[in-house]
Amino acid sequence: MNKVLADILDRPVPKGLSIPKVQALIKEVAMLDTNSKLVYSASGERIIKELDKYGVKDIPQNYRGVLLEHWLELLSQNQETVTEVPRPTGPDATTLTSDQLTDLGESAEKRTQQKTTIQAREKEAVARFKETGEKRYQDQQREEALKEKQAQELLNQFFKKVGGKVVVVPVGEILEVQLTKENKEVLLATEIAAKEDPATTQKVFEEKIQLALNNSKQEYKDSIKGEEIKKTATHLVETLRNLPDHKSIDEIPDNPKSLNTLSIINPLSNPNSPEMIAMIPDKESREEFAKKVQTLMLTAEGKRVIDLAGARAIFGEGGESIIYSLYGPDTITDFKISNDEKDRDEGVEIDPQAVYEKGKQVYNFINKVRQAKSAEEVTSTALAYYPTYTYSGVTTATKTVSTLTKALPAVGAVYSFRQGTLLAHWAKSGTPLLSAGNQNLVRLLTSQASVQEIASASLVTFSRPIIAFESGGVKVLLVTGTNKALGTQIAVGGVKFGQKMAGAIAVKGGTQIAVVTGTQAGGQLAVGASTVLTKVLTFLGGLSTPVTAGIGLVVGYLAGKVIEKLPQIKKWFQENGPVLAGVAGLGGLALGGPAVGGLVLFGGLAATGSLAAFATGAFGVLGLIGRSIGIAIATPVIVTLLVLPPLVAFIMLVINNSAYVVPPSPYSSSLNGGADNPYMLVTKTANPTKLDNSSSNQTVIYVVSIKALKGNLTNLKLVSTECSVIKKDKSKVECPTEFISDLDGASITPGNDGVFSFTGIYGPKYSDSLIYDRITISATNEAGEEITTSGSESVCIGNCPTDCLTVEGTWPAQQKLNIEKAREYIIANNSDYVAHVCSQYPDGLPLKYGGSNGNLWGYFKGTHLLFYGKGTDSESNAIYTLAHEMLHALVTDLKAVEIYLKYIASSAITETPRCFYSYEAYKLEERLADAVAFSIMPVRYCSITGKDSNINQWPKHRDFILKEVFNVN
């Protein structure tokens, strides 16, 4: 036995040694051992001293390497946490003593043997480690499974305890959607087209989406396929076909209330809420439950985002109200879990187990998709879930195409958006994000999204009405329907007398009938003569999207309370008809539901679970998201079809583009679609910027400079260019052709700007005009996020229409640049407004700077506009401030103050346009000024409302401003 070796192998690892340190020492020792030319080494001496510190003084030099290898093996087995240590420096001499040379020669053979031994031991150690590791892993898995099982058992106890029902009641405001006459005309036209000729309507929708895509970013073009477009179009057709039959726009309400369908299950997503803690005391179980609810919500949110993108491509920006009425608002309405027994009759019942199981299913699927190694694999997985169908049958294509062409706006582009409503709501309510998986979903949701395929299926069918007649002011209807998935039946009947109505809803499986009475368009409602369902019905009264969401909600609410079979419904009508007629005769309450603009009492669907019934009824008409959630609870397969493909599409988008943008915070605001950002600055300059009128062509050289502000920027791309010519005499002139080459994915670094130039040639037709140019560029930052920003410039030829708004006095350079660009933007985008304001100030309305002045942004000072630091610290803020203050300059005594008098007598003041300035709430002049600013500036995020500043949210203001402020008739 080699005693030395035996001794070595018995030595434990000294304290303080780590794997890297041992590895470093081995290297050094090996170098000393193998370099035959080494006679003496200062570093060798240092290494020896270093080793001596660990008690190896008595070990022969030629065994030191063996000892170190042994320690390395031991350390590797224990897998200690490693800490990098400073590595010894290299040898600075090349001499070795003769004794050392002798030792080296003698030990060579032994070392070979030792290494073989050590290698064998290493193999054994690795095997042992693997075995141990696997055991540990299995133990860990078992432990987690046990925990999950325990959590599941506790959850099961909870599910059992609540008897499959948790009641939530609304405590927040249900928002209204304002539908203009034009909105209603579009809605009616598309609804009729979808019902009469779905095949052609689908085709037209597909074409519009395709056109929108053609105008969109390349990434959308790349990621959105034909099949996906078809699905989007199909879904919208299906949604429109589910609307009640409106004969005229008068039957569609002006201000239907609309509910974000996620609001209902949102109370179950916060594990820290007192109600949740009371319901599920065990923390782990509670978090497990909430995690799955969050997953479900995030997925559905993603689905909704896709729906909105698709609908926007079809209805355009002017159709926002239509879109929100079909898909619900962005805002989550507060609901709370109620333990109050009486709320069981007033709230909405949710089956928590069904929600949990659905969330779990989605969660597992997400994990499965995440493990896919390629986009192809994701696609193939997703394709397995695709329901595909196209409308067929006899079409009247020409007529439908003509109708839709007239009804729908010109196609714009599919534009990107960020989704933060749900997250902002959670942030405000203190709901933690419970899993990494969900965090990934959040990233997906906050990334750019686009039109994706949307699954759809005819889940509800209604028979022809059993009873349907109209006489004088009285209308009566009884209709039955079937849930194709479950086979359950529903019957809905009602009577409308004038503006009063009431309805009865019956769902197979219930025990009694329920009666709803009320008035058209959202009056206070009562149910029968019994307990008033105050909270639910408060919004039920107005929860009348054009698609009778209200009745759907009633159906859901009443799911557990209604009678079982159709014959009994008929019997009930026979028995109770005279009573109800009597009520109607008194001019009070008549039969009918919270129907909209007529006796439209369907949209509901029976199901065993109350939430499913609720969702299929209420959501079925609100949009596919809700419907999919609801039906998923009862029929997971169908939900899988409906919910998961968009999620997969999202993931595909991310895989394909390898870029998504997470906004810095839910409350960040940015203009220009997020163009202003801290990573990139685009400046566009023109030389010269002022030209005299000329009878010959004049040349302007534009220079675009792209500056990286924080780290390198790669993949630079030219996203878009905009140009407009504003003539003093308001005549129309086309922009000159500019030849701008793409950036071809170039890169820039801080201090190394990217610069390119192009030329504009302006002939005599551009006399007395302002040529406004804007260029938008995207890039990828070091975090892999795509960022976009814009730069603009204008050229004034002759007496161009900026003569009123003169920038005067001393300005900081950046602020001056911003206000000049803001002026150019407003002139370019709304010359009518500028002309109107300037008409009141023939001697000019100077724009002056007043210093930083805290939080103040700007003032109208009677003869000039005064701007402060914050109001002009970015181009976007400057646009808002200038547009706002210009209105004050216009609407004041001795100027166009008649506008104010008309405003306070108009219905517009019933709306409160708000974004990030609080005075609009109670100062009418500020409200109008902000509404004007919202009409002009690029849409931006609103910190007060959590929504955006799109003026279409306030159509009465929009219309008033168009007519009275912009003078556009």
Add this chain to the structure above:
Amino acid sequence: MLINYKNISKKTKMFIFSLLILFILFVIYILNKNDKTIDDQINQVKPQISTYENLTLGKSSRNEIVNNIGLPNKEYFDNNKLHLEYTTLNPNFNDEFVLENERLTFIKKIIVINDKLRVGDLKSKYGNEEYILYGPGSSIGLKMFVYPSKGVAFIGFEGKGYLTEVWYFEPTNIEQFKTKFGLNYSDTPEEIQ
């Protein structure tokens, strides 16, 4: 379906005739109501005695108001004061009649842009204002011209002359006026932000 006049009973004919008379009277009333001159409108406010359409501030009762103005569109108690509201040509704001201890103490009349009454007309009638106060809309030039001793105040744009409201109250001094009616008004205008 044609109706044979001969088949209608005498009672029914009388009823229809009465309805026709009532309708004609109603039309005459409406036409007269909309045919007021500027003088009529000014005379509605007789500051010296604080009256409005035969109503006397500090004296008239609810019944007198109803007899003169008609039934209100809205009636309610607020802070022990009875409010009667009447719709105006501005759908957003109503005329208000306020009674305390069953006596009329305050009237607010809404003026719209189509009314011909202007700031200058009232100034001609009442002379220069005793005080000017500033409240909502003051940032764009709205002023309240107050005549506490005459029991009248009105809000409008001095430059262009448009009026938005005329108030009637029992003659008082400026301090009491501010305390009782002018809580939202101050001596200095707001600036536009």
